[in-house]
Amino acid sequence: MGNNFEQLYIKLRKAEQRILSDEQVMKLPDIENQHPHYSEWLKRKDTLQRFDNYLANRSFKTALEIGCGNGWFSNWLAKRVSKVTGQDINQTEVEQARRVFTTENLQFSTEENVLELSHNLMPDLVVFNASLQYFNPEEKLIENLLELLSDSSEIHILDTPV
Numbered sequence: 001m002g003n004n005f006e007q008l009y010i011k012l013r014k015a016e017q018r019i020l021s022d023e024q025v026m027k028l029p030d031i032e033n034q035h036p037h038y039s040e041w042l043k044r045k046d047t048l049q050r051f052d053n054y055l056a057n058r059s060f061k062t063a064l065e066i067g068c069g070n071g072w073f074s075n076w077l078a079k080r081v082s083k084v085t086g087q088d089i090n091q092t093e094v095e096q097a098r099r100v101f102t103t104e105n106l107q108f109s110t111e112e113n114v115l116e117l118s119h120n121l122m123p124d125l126v127v128f129n130a131s132l133q134y135f136n137p138e139e140k141l142i143e144n145l146l147e148l149l150s151d152s153s154e155i156h157i158l159d160t161p162v
């Protein structure tokens with residue numbers, strides 16, 4: 001399932017010019033102003049600023065980003081949270097994430113079963129950044145995560161059209 005999804009997904013991402021070079025990924029959310037998705041990244045920077053303000057008064061120890069893609073946001077989180085795991089079923093982008101972001105407190109996983117991964121990690125912060133729309137039904141996943149995580153854990157959904 002993962003492999004078939006990945007082939008179609010990467011094909012589409014390439015067609016939409018969303019597969020970026022390592023140099024571009026390293027600089028995200030900043031991107032050249034001639035890039036076709038420049039205005040989208042401006043909006044994403046705005047979200048990031050608001051989330052940064054939110055995190056400033058809190059202290060999370062372990063975070064899990066579900067659907068991390070090329071890993072730029074997991075890397076951003078790793079500057080604010082002690083230990084971060086970025087998870088995705090998309091091997092191509094996770095390979096890029098591992099190549100580009102090598103901070104010690106950041107790891108990437110291609111574990112397909114996010115519930116099992118969450119159970120093993122027991123993160124106190126879970127983030128879906130532009131990824132929840134790929135899960136069907138997304139409500140069930142959130143319910144299952146809420147049952148699994150501790151009462152003080154938080155799930156955040158950013159930049160997601162649901």
Ligand SMILES: C[S@@+](CC[C@H](N)C(=O)[O-])C[C@H]1O[C@@H](n2cnc3c(N)ncnc32)[C@H](O)[C@@H]1O
Pocket residue numbers: 009066067068069070071073087088089090093112128129130131134135
């Ligand atoms: C639009 S990208 C977002 C990437 C990154 N979070 C960001 O903010 O730029 C959505 C990601 O969700 C991933 N995804 C889709 N279905 C998934 C699943 N079942 N488990 C994990 N990741 C999934 C895709 O492979 C893709 O990398």
